[in-house]
Amino acid sequence: MANLHKPTTAGLLLAVLAATAGCATTSDLDALRSEVQKANATAERAAADAASAKQDAAAAKTAAEKAQSEAEETNEKLDRMFKKSMYK
Amino acid sequence: MKPLYRTLCLLVLVALCPSSRASEHAHPLPKPGSDLVGRIDVVKAREEDTLVDIARRHQIGQEEIVLANPGVDRWYPREGTEVILPSRYILPSGPRRGLVLNAPEMRLYYYPLPAEEEFSQVQAFPVAIGRMGWETPVAETTLVSKERNPSWWPPESIRREHAEQGDPLPAVVPPGPENPLGRHALRLGLPGYLIHGTNKAFGVGMRVSHGCIRMLPEDIEWLFERIPVGTPVRIVNQPVKVGWDGDVLYLEVHPPLEEDQVNREHLAETVWRHIDQAVGNQFIVLDKVEIQAEINRPSGVPREISGTLF
Numbered sequence: 219m220a221n222l223h224k225p226t227t228a229g230l231l232l233a234v235l236a237a238t239a240g241c242a243t244t245s246d247l248d249a250l251r252s253e254v255q256k257a258n259a260t261a262e263r264a265a266a267d268a269a270s271a272k273q274d275a276a277a278a279k280t281a282a283e284k285a286q287s288e289a290e291e292t293n294e295k296l297d298r299m300f301k302k303s304m305y306k
Numbered sequence: 307m308k309p310l311y312r313t314l315c316l317l318v319l320v321a322l323c324p325s326s327r328a329s330e331h332a333h334p335l336p337k338p339g340s341d342l343v344g345r346i347d348v349v350k351a352r353e354e355d356t357l358v359d360i361a362r363r364h365q366i367g368q369e370e371i372v373l374a375n376p377g378v379d380r381w382y383p384r385e386g387t388e389v390i391l392p393s394r395y396i397l398p399s400g401p402r403r404g405l406v407l408n409a410p411e412m413r414l415y416y417y418p419l420p421a422e423e424e425f426s427q428v429q430a431f432p433v434a435i436g437r438m439g440w441e442t443p444v445a446e447t448t449l450v451s452k453e454r455n456p457s458w459w460p461p462e463s464i465r466r467e468h469a470e471q472g473d474p475l476p477a478v479v480p481p482g483p484e485n486p487l488g489r490h491a492l493r494l495g496l497p498g499y500l501i502h503g504t505n506k507a508f509g510v511g512m513r514v515s516h517g518c519i520r521m522l523p524e525d526i527e528w529l530f531e532r533i534p535v536g537t538p539v540r541i542v543n544q545p546v547k548v549g550w551d552g553d554v555l556y557l558e559v560h561p562p563l564e565e566d567q568v569n570r571e572h573l574a575e576t577v578w579r580h581i582d583q584a585v586g587n588q589f590i591v592l593d594k595v596e597i598q599a600e601i602n603r604p605s606g607v608p609r610e611i612s613g614t615l616f
Contacts (some may be wrong), residue, residue: 304512306506
């Protein structure tokens with residue numbers, strides 16, 4: 219969220235400065251607004267990527283845990299079969 | 307005779323005794339006041355090994371090698387993995403004479419009477435005991451007879467069990483490779499209970515029998531040739547053992563027998579009671595972390611639990 223705030227805050231400051239200083243043209247402001255929007259979009263994409271990566275990591279962890287659990291279960295089955303084969 | 311000299315003599319005698327693989331289980335009895343025998347060894351697994359193979363190769367019980375190696379896969383330990391051979395034991399409490407079987411430990415201790423000019427020693431053998439529902443009884447008895455190449459007359463209860471599983475048994479199984487008693491049997495004073503060999507050596511060290519005590523073929527052969535009829539036999543249930551080695555206190559915990567339904571709190575109480583008994587009025591610093599670790603996950607290996615102040 220911090221990344222999202224930064225461009226927006228900077229954009230507002232520049233807009234306020236431009237309005238009060240009276241030295242910026244409309245095209246300057248439009249260009250600035252465009253840059254801010256691009257920055258916002260980049261930040262949103264990054265946040266989405268991060269969320270997606272987090273989901274992937276969680277899914278990978280779940281898969282690893284499932285694989286571990288299945289391996290333990292298989293070992294338990296092997297142990298039981300081995301033990302039973304040693305009965306008289 | 308000085309203890310070191312006695313120990314050396316015993317080791318030389320053991321080394322000069324080629325006919326006796328079971329002598330690998332021989333340990334000089336510790337000095338009075340000490341309770342530990344044996345030593346922990348470490349071997350490296352080969353690519354083709356399982357822990358089952360390593361246990362058999364080194365005459366270690368099948369469950370105890372798993373307990374002693376918690377991070378090692380029983381079925382694929384992988385080449386080069388260090389495997390602990392748990393061959394150090396706290397002797398069970400009680401008289402050190404005759405045969406003592408500690409059921410939860412699945413180990414049989416034999417204290418032979420030393421002949422003149424011989425040294426007191428103990429032999430510790432891995433054994434299989436009765437599974438749930440076919441428990442090996444806790445008892446005091448004697449060895450009443452010995453039989454070479456025994457036939458097996460399966461009791462009616464076992465024949466019924468096999469018939470229900472679609473594997474009917476004959477009334478008698480003659481000596482031979484199909485005979486589950488192996489080539490030697492020692493009959494106990496408890497009717498129907500034997501100490502015998504096996505045709506399934508990989509089962510030694512597990513709860514797989516119908517109550518009898520199974521030994522590795524080479525171990526029962528060694529014992530059969532030496533143990534006299536009339537030897538006292540004590541079957542005990544001691545999942546917790548505490549003992550001294552010099553001025554160091556050790557704790558050894560084995561998983562309690564399932565039928566005893568011992569939970570962790572109960573096990574902890576038992577452990578602390580045994581520690582209190584061993585310590586008595588002595589001042590000693592106890593390592594509570596080690597004690598709790600052994601309670602949480604019994605390793606079956608003696609764990610040092612006394613520490614120093616600094």
